[in-house]
Every structure is written in C-alpha cells, then in structure tokens.
Amino acid sequence: MRLKHILSQDYIGLLGALMCLLVFFGLQSEYFWSPLTFTTLANQIPSLTVIAVGMTFVLIIAGIDLSVGSVMALCGAVLGLAIVDMNISLWLAGIMCLATGLFCGAINGFIVTRWGVPSFIVTLGMLEMARGGAYLVTDSQTKYIGSTVEFVSAPLPGIGLSPALFLAVMVVIGGQLLLSRTVFGRHMIAVGTNEEAVRLSGINVSKNKLAVFCIAGLLAGLGGLFHVGYLQSADPNAGIGLELSAIAAVVIGGTSLSGGKGSVINTFIGVLIIAVLQTGLAQIGASEPTKRVITGLVIITAVILDVYRNRSGGIGNYFRRFFKA
DSSP states (O other), rough: HHHHHHHHHHHHHHHHHHHHHHHHHHHTTTTTSSHHHHHHHHHOOHHHHHHHHHHHHHTTTTTOOOOOHHEEEEHHHHHHIIIIIIIIOOHHHHHHHHHHHHHHHHHHHHHHHHHOOOOHHHHHHHHHHHHHHHHHHHSSSHHHHHHHGGHHHHHTTOOOOOOOHHHHHHHHHHHHHHHHHHHHHHHHHHHHOHHHHHTTTOOOOOHHHHHHHHHHHHHHHHHHHHHHHTTTTTTTTTTTTHHHHHHHHHTTTTTOOOSSSSOHHHHHHHHHHHOOOHHHHHHHTTTTHHHHHHHHHHHHHHHHHHHHHHHHTTHHHHHHHHHOO
C-alpha cells in the first residue's frame, strides 16, 4: 500500500526528472554544481514562476492564455514610464504595473465569457495589442530605471537569493491553497471538468472564468515588476516566447490541457525543470536554435504524457500495473 501511494504521486516522477537533469548537466559541465549557478538560476525564475501559476489556473478551467509574455512587457513598460518619465514613486508605479496586468486579464476574461469567444483567439489578439502597447509606451526603446527597482530582485546579503524569489514561492503556496482548500478552487476544477454540468448546478461559470483571467493578468503584472527589477530597465521586447515556457512548465507539472486537473506545486517543479534545462544547455555551449528545438521537444513530450495520463488514469497507475505484473 505504501508503494502504491508513492507511485500515485506525480511529483515523485517530476522530482526524479529534475534530479536526472541536475546529474546530467553536472557531469557535462564542471561549473554547473556551483553555488553561483544555483543562486543565479533561482533569481531568474520569479517572473516565470508567478506567470506559470496564473497559467495553471487558466488551463484548469480548460482555457489558455497566450498573452502573458506581452502583458508582462506592457506592465514593465508602464512601470518604466511612471518612474522615469512621470517621476512617480516606486510604490505607486508598482500599483500601476499590477493594475495594467489586471486590466488586460479582465479584458480577456470579459470577452471570453460575454461572447463565448475561444480563449486561444482572444489572448492571441491581446498578445499583439499588449506588445504594441509596450512599444508605444516606451517609444520602442529600453527605459533604464537603475537602482530604484534593484532591491526587488537584488540578492540578499549572505544568502544570495532575491526578495522576488521568496515572493514567488509565497505565490506558489497561496495558489496551491487557493486551488485545493477553497470553494473557488473546487469551482475551477469543476468548470474544467464539465462546464455545462456546473452551469446547470447553479454555479456562475462566467464569474469564475473572469476571476481566473484576472488572476492570470495580475500575476503577469507581478512578473513584469520582477523582470524590471532584475534587469533594472523596462524592455518592450521582454517576455517574447515566455508564454510557451509557462505552458511547458504547467503541462510538465501534470496540469491537463483538457482542463479539470492541475497542481500549482507541480507547476513550480515544472518551472525548475525548464530553468535547469535552459541553464544547463547554456553552460554546455548549446546554441540558441538548439535550445529552442529541445524546449519544443520537451513541450511535445509533455503533451503526449498528458494524453497518456488522461487515458490510463495516471502514470502512477501504469507503474502499479507494472509492479503487479
């Protein structure tokens, strides 16, 4: 029974995959197993982490959000505009940054729920609108902010980890509690499992979907704040392709593309897998095209595993049948 319980936990396989990557790259590069590598990796993931949490919620309700990378760039651009051009304090500029993300998410959610347009199409349009907005706000130029936002993502003395990382971990924990311990979380899973049945049971599906897209937009804004703090500048080209990394991390973490199933904790492990993969490939000298090919293969593999999990009742069931045989 103990073996069955262990094998039924998806995170065991995810942690195993993460350890395999760590061992592999450690053998390939003598510099990989260094404190600098791990602190740098940890301080690079806050933006992707919080955005992946929002993407987890969107996929659980059987939606998708392709706009998060561009929304992150727009939020960062608004932050840069507020601080550099308008001389607004960091705290008020941060609120403007988060509000911009929330507003973009609300637009996505409103169109999806009001007119029943597939989220793929709506967020694809928002991807272009937000990216164009980022260019307009910054005049297509990087806005250098400097030390004003440095403390957000600067490593803390003694531990080498940034406040942004701790905030991202808090978002992960809060997201998991929201999903697994609240009525709203159960409604998300129910909507993704059978939306029509949920509607007939009297639950307001539109309200729940709107809330999920608002959360995703708000977290994209938080990701923009982290990203600007890390670079100390607002780049209108920031976040290009980030939505693919977020989707990859979420699907690797076991969230079903068809909705109704997901885990924020597993998504975080998926983020770590993506980050380790990209860092390891860079250290062994892989070219950018090679890294993109491998990342694409990881996404395809994760989708295939997702299909398998849905058909077989989970990878844990497969191993239980294997050991039973």
